[in-house]
Amino acid sequence: MATTVTPHRFTVRTFQQLDDVGLLDQDERFELLDEAIVHLTPPPYLGAVNRRAQCGATALAGHAPGAIQHSVDLGLRPAVQPESAPLAWRDDSGSAMPTSEDVLLLSEIADTSPRHACVRTGRIDARAAILDAWVADLNNGQRVVHREPTPPGYRAVHIYRRGETVTPLAFPVEAIVGPAEEAR
């Protein structure tokens, strides 16, 4: 007989309550994913995140206030912390958690389980209607670009290989696949 044990479901509100009292402010970082509070996949690829942040900051300078590992409230599957999410400018920037409408480009890094990250990105981000979602696959040195979100998933998924360039939908800059996909 199949057994299903249901872990308690957390909401954005309870996640923030826990964060407010410091329960999520420890040595590790956490995100709310699929109504569970989980550890952010930790640092084998920290170098890649930092390098990407650097490249990103330079490339996108003047185009968007970048948010690196900042919580994004995606509505239905909320408070995902993508590795990097350049946000649309808002006057009250900082007073509220960014939502999917503020996200111009959402990018994540997958090291050990690129398939997991793609499935997750494909499902969650499409339902939240993120227009441009990238997953850097460190294992294979490629970048998976998800576009045209529909409720069940992205209609357009393209894989770019090392050396190719991708242009974010929201910025007129060319991003070269490679540097961000290096694991170290």
Add this chain to the structure above:
Amino acid sequence: MTLAPQRAATRPRRFTVAEYHWMGRVGILRPEERTELLDGVIVEMTPIGGAHAATVKRANHFFSRRVPESIIVSVRDPIRVDEMSEPQPDLALLRPRDDFYARATPTASDVLLLVEVAFHSLDYDLGPKAEAYAKAGVPDYWVADVDSGRLFVHREPTPTGYRAVQIYRRGETVTPLAFPDLAVPVEAIVGSPSAEPESAGS
């Protein structure tokens, strides 16, 4: 224990008993939500169906009349197993205490015998739950499997699990470690076949 597949690659944030209680006080866990904490994971308890409830009642009825008067029978009340677990086992026989544990939640060392009724939850009761109880040193842990009429008796707890698990069937008797003079017929816990209701939903 099965979890949604997309969660397979993630590691949940584990909470301590103190953090879990705090969540109850500030309303993050609402009173109407029935939860238990097992190895740092907050788990929602499934609503109890008729067959499950009847099994707990039957076991309660049996033990209450046979163990010494001073023994405290705890039914679906919290046991603070250790820092990371506070489950609400279906039935526990506890060491006597004048205040009936008003001032402190019972811990693993207060438990003489612990019984869980598995109704659609056998994998969980034999898996993560057994691990948590063994780690905490619960000496005698029984799982009554309503579906098959079997009783799984776990003994010799070690930090990694119980060393001895024995399966008893109807017609056999089990003697609790703490009460060597008491022979418990398996039927006294799991019931006789005729008493089993069709398939009362859980």
